[in-house]
Amino acid sequence: MSPISLRSSACLMAALAAFSAPAWAQKLTVSNWDGYMAADTMDNFSAETGNDAELVLHATNEEIMGKLIASKGVGYDVVFVSSPFAEVLNNLGLAETLDQDKIPNLANLYAEATELPHDPGNRFSVPYAWGTTGLCYRSDLVDAPTSWADLLMPSEDVAGKTTMLATDRWLLAAGQLQLGYSVNETDPDKMAEVRDVLIDAKKTLLAYDDTTFYAKLVSGEAELVQAWDGWCNYGIAENADIKYMIPKEGSDLWVDTMVILKASENKDAAYEFVNYILDAENHRWAAENILYKVPNEAAMAGVDAGLFESFPNMGMAPAEMLKFEQLRDVGAAQRDYSRIVSEIKAAN
Amino acid sequence: MSSDRRPLLLMSPALLWLFWLMLVPCLLILVLAFFRRGIYGGIEYTWTLENLALVFDPLYFSIFLKSAGIAGLSATIACILGYAAAYAIAAMPRRHQPMLLFFAVLPFWSNYLVRTYAWIVLLNREGLVVNLARWIGFEGELPSMLYNEQVVVVGLVYNYLPFVILSCYAPLSRLNPEITEASRDLGASGWTTFRRVTLPMTVPGIATGFVFVFVLSIGNFVTPALLGGGQFQMIGNLVYAQFLTANDWPFGAALSMILIAVMLGLLMLQALVAERASGATREGDNG
Numbered sequence: 001m002s003p004i005s006l007r008s009s010a011c012l013m014a015a016l017a018a019f020s021a022p023a024w025a026q027k028l029t030v031s032n033w034d035g036y037m038a039a040d041t042m043d044n045f046s047a048e049t050g051n052d053a054e055l056v057l058h059a060t061n062e063e064i065m066g067k068l069i070a071s072k073g074v075g076y077d078v079v080f081v082s083s084p085f086a087e088v089l090n091n092l093g094l095a096e097t098l099d100q101d102k103i104p105n106l107a108n109l110y111a112e113a114t115e116l117p118h119d120p121g122n123r124f125s126v127p128y129a130w131g132t133t134g135l136c137y138r139s140d141l142v143d144a145p146t147s148w149a150d151l152l153m154p155s156e157d158v159a160g161k162t163t164m165l166a167t168d169r170w171l172l173a174a175g176q177l178q179l180g181y182s183v184n185e186t187d188p189d190k191m192a193e194v195r196d197v198l199i200d201a202k203k204t205l206l207a208y209d210d211t212t213f214y215a216k217l218v219s220g221e222a223e224l225v226q227a228w229d230g231w232c233n234y235g236i237a238e239n240a241d242i243k244y245m246i247p248k249e250g251s252d253l254w255v256d257t258m259v260i261l262k263a264s265e266n267k268d269a270a271y272e273f274v275n276y277i278l279d280a281e282n283h284r285w286a287a288e289n290i291l292y293k294v295p296n297e298a299a300m301a302g303v304d305a306g307l308f309e310s311f312p313n314m315g316m317a318p319a320e321m322l323k324f325e326q327l328r329d330v331g332a333a334q335r336d337y338s339r340i341v342s343e344i345k346a347a348n
Numbered sequence: 349m350s351s352d353r354r355p356l357l358l359m360s361p362a363l364l365w366l367f368w369l370m371l372v373p374c375l376l377i378l379v380l381a382f383f384r385r386g387i388y389g390g391i392e393y394t395w396t397l398e399n400l401a402l403v404f405d406p407l408y409f410s411i412f413l414k415s416a417g418i419a420g421l422s423a424t425i426a427c428i429l430g431y432a433a434a435y436a437i438a439a440m441p442r443r444h445q446p447m448l449l450f451f452a453v454l455p456f457w458s459n460y461l462v463r464t465y466a467w468i469v470l471l472n473r474e475g476l477v478v479n480l481a482r483w484i485g486f487e488g489e490l491p492s493m494l495y496n497e498q499v500v501v502v503g504l505v506y507n508y509l510p511f512v513i514l515s516c517y518a519p520l521s522r523l524n525p526e527i528t529e530a531s532r533d534l535g536a537s538g539w540t541t542f543r544r545v546t547l548p549m550t551v552p553g554i555a556t557g558f559v560f561v562f563v564l565s566i567g568n569f570v571t572p573a574l575l576g577g578g579q580f581q582m583i584g585n586l587v588y589a590q591f592l593t594a595n596d597w598p599f600g601a602a603l604s605m606i607l608i609a610v611m612l613g614l615l616m617l618q619a620l621v622a623e624r625a626s627g628a629t630r631e632g633d634n635g
Contacts, residue, residue: 062591062593065389066591069389069390088388088389091388161473168593168594208577208578219474221473338589338593338594342407342581345585346410346581
């Protein structure tokens with residue numbers, strides 16, 4: 001958006017505010033990951049609803065959690081966080097208990113998206129995007145994998161050409177799933193087994209990589225990587241030989257959500273914003289542009305059929321996804337998880 | 349009176365800046381080391397020494413030792429290479445020296461991250477070096493050059509070498525040539541002159557360079573994450589993880605506290621070396 005149109009829309013907003021908004025209206029503050037919604041979302045929302053709104057960015061869940069915990073949620077109205085963190089916000093009493101009547105577009109969600117185990121009935125969180133974590137690979141260079149073992153115990157010609165996610169929970173999930181355990185397992189003996197499997201796997205890895213793994217596949221530096229489905233799609237977009245699959249032992253179901261803060265001073269605007277995002281047209285943007293599945297039936301119905309052909313995992317049915325377990329907040333066991341990851345990384 | 353106050357007046361903006369914007373925030377973080385991590389990642393304000401004790405747990409202490417080892421190796425290599433370069437520059441005609449020093453610090457004009465990524469472009473399995481080798485006619489698999497400890501050392505040495513060149517150049521360029529000439533006149537060989545005269549008089553420069561590289565390396569987390577492929581942790585990565593992924597600020601604060609203590613110890617040691625060396629030089633001057 002050019003500075004001129006920015007200024008004119010700001011003038012328009014000021015005019016609208018003078019007529020329609022209450023005298024104490026403040027700026028609606030939304031925190032999201034960079035590029036996770038359309039660049040003009042905030043301006044369009046402001047123009048349509050007359051609410052002054054600003055977007056701030058966070059790079060990771062932990063970053064925004066640190067800020068929210070430090071300020072007790074003051075200063076933010078709506079935040080985008082992954083489901084385990086939404087749970088924490090609720091446990092800490094920072095998340096608003098949602099008044100569903102104020103979000104009529106909740107009706108657009110798949111039935112499955114209203115019964116997610118972390119928050120059945122959407123009491124404190126509204127899902128924004130969801131998906132799986134599996135294997136992304138170069139079908140022209142390696143045989144199609146079937147199991148997490150293909151990543152963790154790779155054949156000789158694939159060894160040294162695999163990467164795993166560097167974030168604690170997903171790094172551990174690969175081992176937990178391979179051994180048939182829950183992705184939220186905390187039993188020390190079972191977690192010791194997970195650790196040993198992952199230490200052996202480390203010896204065959206090219207690297208731990210959260211951000212450039214699909215680029216490594218495109219360049220051929222890696223041939224088989226642990227990946228989130230949406231990120232694998234970025235690789236597929238550049239090289240059609242790249243494919244995504246979910247190992248036979250399963251995946252986790254990750255869900256990114258919107259949470260309204262209890263401390264919000266602009267609650268009506270916050271509800272309007274969440275409702276605005278859930279509009280079929282607005283929510284479809286995410287599916288078509290960031291190639292993540294959105295839990296919005298009305299939005300997915302409008303997605304161009306060609307997209308499902310190019311990116312087969314975009315067409316995965318919600319009922320299929322719901323078979324997988326969500327990562328949940330593990331509370332006090334988080335310190336054990338960090339320790340195990342340190343043990344894996346310290347091993348030779 | 350007024351002239352006595354002037355230094356204080358000139359210093360006070362910088363001191364206030366450092367005190368309020370560096371020392372106070374640092375202390376606020378460090379004090380967290382004595383509290384407990386709340387179950388959901390917040391801080392529970394009950395006193396404990398548990399976090400500090402955890403730093404000395406064999407697992408975390410071994411990460412500390414490994415970081416110190418990598419930092420020590422990087423600093424040693426950087427000192428050898430940097431001293432040789434500084435010696436060569438100082439031996440050049442005076443008018444060429446500024447240009448050579450300029451080239452030595454030229455890499456600092458680019459961003460640290462860019463310089464580190466450049467190594468990935470160079471060394472990856474489909475990178476420039478491998479492609480060059482293939483073009484020359486080399487066949488078969490080259491050994492992996494990225495994502496290991498050695499390449500982390502290479503990255504650290506490369507990034508911090510200019511500091512050592514500058515810190516060694518300073519005493520080398522100030523060295524009075526008459527002293528080395530006197531040593532030669534008295535029958536010492538070139539090597540003996542270097543070992544017994546030049547080197548001892550330039551030790552402070554080496555010590556400064558060494559401590560600089562060591563301190564910057566031991567807390568570094570970018571190079572191990574990028575060039576090391578995240579496959580091993582240095583203490584900087586561990587601190588980073590506590591603050592940004594584990595949400596365990598008290599343990600992160602405890603690790604930082606020990607790290608700062610090690611660094612302060614080293615800086616004091618370096619100051620001592622510099623002090624003693626300058627004392628030696630003065631005595632030498634008198635005698």
